Amino acid sequence: MAITDIKAFAHLTEADIEMLGQELDAIRRSVELSRGERDAKYIRRTIAAQRGLEVAGRAILFGSRNRWAWLTGTALLSVAKIVENMELGHNISHGQWDWMNDPEIHSTNWEWDQTGPSSQWRRAHNYSHHTYTNVLGKDEDLGFGILRMTRDEPWRRVHLVQPVANLILAATFEWGIALHDWDAEKELSGHPKKWNSEPNKEFARKAARQVAKDFVFYPALTGPAWKSTLKANATANLARNLWAYAVIFCGHFPDGAEKFTVEQLDGETSGEWYLRQMLGSANFKAGPAMAFMSGNLCYQIEHHLFPDLPSNRYAEVAVKVRELCDKYDLPYTTGSLGKQYLLAFRTIHKLALPDKFLKRTADDAPETSSERKFAGITLPSLPTAAQMQETWHDTHIIPVDPATGQRYGLRSAMQEARVVLKAKAKHEKEVLREARRALKEKARQEKQMLREAGVALQERARHEQETLRHKPFWAKATRRFG
C-alpha cells in the first residue's frame, strides 16, 4: 500500500506542514516578483537559437548524401527537436512564460513539434499528472498505462513482456505520449462514438502533419538526397524520443519517488500538496548544459512544486528547496542521471515478475513505501506512532535534538528505519536459522532414537529365537499342546 497519510509518513505535524507550505509560497513569490527582462531574454534567445539550429540542420541535410553532412545535420536536428520539446514546448505549455503577456509565447497557443496536439497533452499532463502526481489510479503517467511501476498495481500476465514494452515505449516515446493524451482527451469528452469526433480530428490532423513533415515533405524537398534525409529525420526523432523518455523516467521512477493512494487526496491541504510533489519526484544531477537539454527537468522536484515558474530559475530555487529539506529533515531524492535511470530500470524489470518472486511488500519496497513501513518498529531517536499521536498533534511540538537543534523527520526516520529494518530482518533470519537448526537437531535425535529402538527390537527378536532354539524338545512340545 502506498502512502495514505502523508503527515505520518513525513513525521511532521500539521503545523509543520503548513509552515513548510508557507515557506514554499515565499520562494514562489520571490521568483514571481523578480521575473523580468533577464528571464524574457532567456526564453527569446532560446527560441531564436532553437529556430537557428533547426534551419541549419534542415539546410545541411540537403547535402545529406555526404556522410559528414548527414551526421552534422542529424545532430543539429536532434538537438533542435530536443530543445523544442523540453525547454520550449513543455515549459511554455506549463504557462512558465505567461507572465510576459506575449501572445506568441503563451501556454494557450503554443504548439510543439510532437505527434500529439499540445492542447490534448496540456490537459493530460498539466492537469491530470501535475494535480494528482503519483496518485495510484489518478495519475495516468504512472507507467503510462503500459508498465507496472509499483507493487500496488496487481500483477497481470502481460507484465511479463515489460522489458520489451519498455524498449518500445522509449523508442516511440512521442507516440506513447500522443496516444496516452488522446485517450485522456476522449475520456474527458465522454468517449464520443463518432469517428470524426473533435478529439479524433484534432489528433489525426496533428499526427498527419507531423508525419508528413518529417517523412514526406522534407525528404521530397531535398530531391536526390531524399533517402538520407528520411533516415536523418527518423534518427533525430528517435534521439529526441530516447532522451525525453530518459528524462521523464529519471524524474518519476527512481527509488525515493514515492507513490500515494487516493485517500491522501481527501481534504489535502496546500502544504500537503507541496509535500506530495516533493516526495513524489526525483532530480538528477546536471551541469548547465545538461540542465538546458533536459528542459531543466533535472530539477523535477522544483518543477513539480512550481510547475509555472520559469525554468531558468529552477537552479536557484533548488538551492532554497534543499535548505528547506534540511530544515524539515526531509529526503531530497537525487543522483547521477545514470544511477537514477538504473534504479528505474531495475524497478521495471523487477515488477515484470509476479508478486511471489518479490521479497518486499508495497510498504517497504525500494520503489514505493508507506507510513506502515514504520509501524511495529522502534526507531532509536524517534517517538513511536502512539507518542506522536499523543504529544505531537496536541502540542505541535516536533522532536528536536537539544544539542544540534536538528529536527527528526522523514530523512532520519528513513535512515534509522533502514538500519532497524535490516537488523530486524537479520534477527528474523537468525531466529529462523536457529529454529531450523533446532528442528534438524530434533529430527536427528528422533532418527537416532528410532534407529536405537530398531536395534533393540532386532536384538530382542534374535534373543528370543536363540532361547527358543536351545530349549529341550519336551518344552517345545508342551508349548505346542499345552
Add this chain to the structure above:
Amino acid sequence: MVFKNVREWLEAPAASVAERGGRLNVLRGAVARVTTPLLPDDYLHLANPLWSARELRGRVVEVRKETADSATLVIKPGWGFDFKYQPGQYIGIGILVEGRWHWRSYSLTCPPNWSEPGHGGKRVISIAVKAMPEGFLSSHLVNGVKPGAVIRLQAPQGRFVMSFPPPDKVLFLTAGSGITPVMAMLRGMDRRERVTDVVHLHSARTAEDVMFGNELRALHDRHPSFSTHLHLTGENGKFKLTDLDERFPDWRDRETWACGPAAMLDEIEKHWREAGLSDKLHVERFEAERSAIGEGGTVTFAKSDRSVEVDGATSLLEAGESAGVQMPFGCRMGICQTCVLTLSSGHARDLRNGDEKREGDKVQTCISAAAGDCTLEI
C-alpha cells in the same frame, strides 16, 4: 473546383496568419506545411519584427515632448496596417517593459494616411500620451521609450469619430488628455481644408499643461472659422455647463464631441439629455476610467450572454459555473493553466498574490476574482 480546393488547402495554415488573401498566402500556406507546427511568421519575425503578419507591429520613430508630462509618439506601422481609419479612433499598443508586455489604448492624434516629411514621406501614425502620476506605463511612454523600440499594435477602433464631410457647426469639449482624439479630427479637417464653424473649449489646470497649444493657435490663424477657448481650472475652478449659454449661445445647434474625465462626461451627458439633444453628443471615455478597480462586481460572460454579481473572494471560475456557463477547468488551484480566459474588459485580481489583471490580459479563472465589473470572453 479541384484547383480551388487545392488552393484552400494550401492557404489553410496561413489563413489565421494574414487576413489578406492572394498568392502570398498560398506561399505562406505551402511553406507552413513543411515548417509545421511553426508558421513562416515564426521565422520571419526573427529576421525583422515588423514582417510579422500574425499581428500588427510598429516601430517608434520619434518621441516628441508636448508638455512637461506629455509626449507624442510617432510610430511606423509594420506589414498589414490599414491606414484608412477614422479621425477620433483609438489604437491598442503593446509595449515591452522589463520583459513584460503591457497593453493600453490611446487615441490616434493623426489624420488617416498621414505622412510627415521628417519620416521620409513614409506613412506613420501618432499617439499622444500624458504621464499619469500613478500610471506606470504612461510615465514609461513619456520618459522611457526610445526611438527604435518595437511595439505591438491592434487595429484602430472606436465609435468616437467624425465623418466626412464634417458638420457645419461643431463644438469640442475637452479636458486634459481628452484633447487627443479631437486633435486627430482637427488635423483631418485641416488636411482636407474643410474647417467648418468649429469652437473648442479646453480645460487644463495651468497654461503650461495645455497640449498642442501652439498648434491650436496656428490652426486658428490659418482657419479663422476655428477658435479654441482655454479654461484654466487652477484659477477658475471647474467649467460650469450653465455658462455654455453665455460662452456659446448656439451650442444647441452644434454637433458636439466631448472627451475628458468621467465626472465631466457624466455631467455633459446629463446636460445634453435634459436639453433633449443626446443624439447630437458624442462622448469618449478613456479606458482607465471605464471601470473602477474594486472588490467584486458584475462579471459578464460575453459569448454566453450571461452575467453574475460576485464578491471579491469568489473565483471567476465559480462565478461562471454559478451562472451556468460551461467554463473550462482543471486543477482548480492555479497550476495547470486549463482555465485561462481572456479578460475583454475590466479588472481582475489574482487571489494568491493580489496581482492585478486588466483588459486584454489572460487570467487563470480558478484563482482570480473580479476587481470591479469585468467581462470574460466565453
